[in-house]
């Protein structure tokens with residue numbers, strides 16, 4: 349079963365940064381990364397849908413993350429690929445901010 353986890357306090361993930369949450373903490377099959385873009389937090393499976401790259405190492409901007417390996421971009425909200433070479437969506441997860449704490453609800 350998937351477990352909701354406390355990821356960090358608001359302020360611990362800088363704007364334009366991401367934090368990895370290892371699979372051991374969530375029960376999910378992959379590391380999940382929580383991304384901070386312009387005051388909003390999003391969560392996607394960390395491994396790029398195109399290959400072996402960590403999206404947490406990518407470039408976060410304008411509601412998207414760009415893969416560091418071949419530069420595919422994914423919508424942080426929907427996980428949908430925005431350009432080649434990725435064709436498969438990134439799996440998304442629910443993030444909730446409660447009383448200054450960032451919670452991840454893996455789905």
Ligand code: FES
Pocket residue numbers: 396397398399400401415416417418419420433434
């Ligand atoms: Fe991400 Fe190729 S591994 S675009």
